[in-house]
Amino acid sequence: MDLTSLTIKQAHEGLKNKDFTSVDLTKAYLDKIKKEDKDINAYLSVTEKLAIKQAEEADRRIASGNFTELTGIPCSIKDAIMVEGEKCTSASKILENYVAPYDATVIKRLKEVGAVILGKTNLDEFAMGGSGENSAFGVTKNPHDKTRVAGGSSSGPAAAVAADMACYSLGSDTGGSIRLPSSFCGVVGLKPTYGSVSRYGLIAFGSSLDQIGPIAKTVEDAKIVFKVLSGKDEMDATSVDYKFKDAKVDIKGLKIGVPKEYFVKGIDPEVEKIVRDAIKKAKDGGAEIVEISLPSVEFALACYYIIAPSEASANLARFDGIKYGLSEPAENLLDVYLKTKGQGFGDEVKRRIMIGTYTLSSGYYDAYYKKAQLVRQFIKEDFAKAFEKVDLIFTPVSPVPAIKIGENTDDPLAMYLMDIYTVSLNLAGLPGISIPVGKIGELPVGLQIIGNHFQENKILSVAEEMEKLVK
Amino acid sequence: MISKEEVKHIAKLARLELKDSEVEKMQKDLSEILEYFDLLKKAPKMKESSLNFKDIQTITRIDEIKEKDSSMADKLVAQAPDKKDSSIKVKSIL
Secondary structure (H helix, E strand, O other): OOHHHOOHHHHHHHHHOOOOOHHHHHHHHHHHHHHHHHHHOOEEEEOHHHHHHHHHHHHHHHHHOOOOOOOOOEEEEEOOEOOOOOEOOOOOHHHOOOEOOOOOHHHHHHHHOOOEEEEEEOOOHHHOOOOOOOOOOOOOEEOOEEEEEOOOOOHHHHHHHHOOOOOEEEEEEOOOOOHHHHHHHOOEEEEOOOOOEOOOOEOOOOOOOOEEEEEEOOHHHHHHHHHHHEOOOOOOOOOOOOOOOOOOOOOOOOEEEEEHHHHOOOOOHHHHHHHHHHHHHHHHOOOEEEEEOOOOHHHHHHHHHHHHHHHHHHHHHHOOOOOOOOOOOOOOHHHHHHHHHHHHOOHHHHHHHHHHHHHHOOOOOHHHHHHHHHHHHHHHHHHHHHHHHOOEEEEEOOOOOOOEOOOOOOOHHHHHHOOOOOHHHHHHOOOEEEEEEEEEOOEEEEEEEEOOOOOHHHHHHHHHHHHHHOO | OOOHHHHHHHHHHOOOOOOHHHHHHHHHHHHHHHHHHHHHHHOOOOOHHHOOOOOOOOOOOOOOOOOOOHHHHHHHHHOOOOEEOOEEOOOOOO
């Protein structure tokens, strides 16, 4: 039996039935990473010692009968989420040697249920990018076609799951960073409602947008992980008192909105066909398909690329060469700041700090930042109106399948356009999932299912149905 | 198109050192991106009162001292590039 190809559910059954131990499972993954990750570059660091220790502990728990579905199951963690005592680089030179002094709340929760952490996975530097190419430590290749990107910013977490180098991963999503790489790699990625998962211990990018979520092989697995991650945390004042309640939503009679603005110029015709075929299957399954209009969608990308960089420019001011991370020696304090940031940050991070500083600066604040906040409100109201008419919304995740490595690196705006279908959810705080629904040649294509706030249960239930319908 | 001087001014505000070649590239990239933002002018006018943040609550907690292991402080200070004993060293500002 190939242990690394199992889902969480299957691996859990195997552990329960004593077919294998967590140490067996963990070693199988570690071997696979050693052999195959040099061609993929999903991992920035492998936490072998920690993993073996956790696996041994998990086996003791399993023997004692006190265990849950995630006990002893190996996972990878996006390297923007802190695991105590392990490096946390956010794929930036500025944090190349940074060691996390404490656990993120999501890590604490995983540790409590006996999870096994295999290592820290690659991303676009500070989670800024849609392709994974902005990592200071090299691009993650797409396991389905190694000449192409894995998608970003959670490039390593998605590729690790797709290549059977982790049973599941934790990613983070600020404008599509869980859903886009999940779509490109053919795995399931859930971006939860803003506030449902604690952000404590996640290196901040855009604090009003960031959300941690699971990337897994199946919808059921994503649900198992989300249940453990979600819930209020006193260390994150934006987290909400929320308890996930399983729901069984029948696709028959369900009203599914399909916004016409998601199928306009710019979408790859083959992506459109696959997504429309999936929608057709929902219809055949008894759902009522309603064409809706979301006029705000046209403005979402511009709105996002003002708000996210504005917040990033404030969040990244902390990397000043004084408290932690890289420090470039200089005569006076100002030069330490200038040189440390100049040397430590990559091109895209610098670009976003510059955009954000510009849009927040005196004289431009009203025209850009304030305008964007008003448009953000328009987007929220637009989606709220849509959810008065429909239960869920189905859209593509990205207008294109995984792009070639280097295809857009000289054209930042073309790169930003890949986020056009995902950013609205972050601006409105809504949950969404990407599930694989087809392939163009070897390249997977995802369907995005969007729900109203805190309706992860509805999304997950329908996504599970869709998983069966598109098989 | 924004000017090189503007790019340098913004970089100064951001405390970011840019090489000459970076200033040039940034001028081109930022101009293109800012031009794209002009799209927002077409968005429907929203009243400022719509930003009433009524769904946002103030979250408070009791202001109390919680004992923590001193090893946490040591771990935090240990991350600093320049330190003396248990303090972080900063260059003089005056």
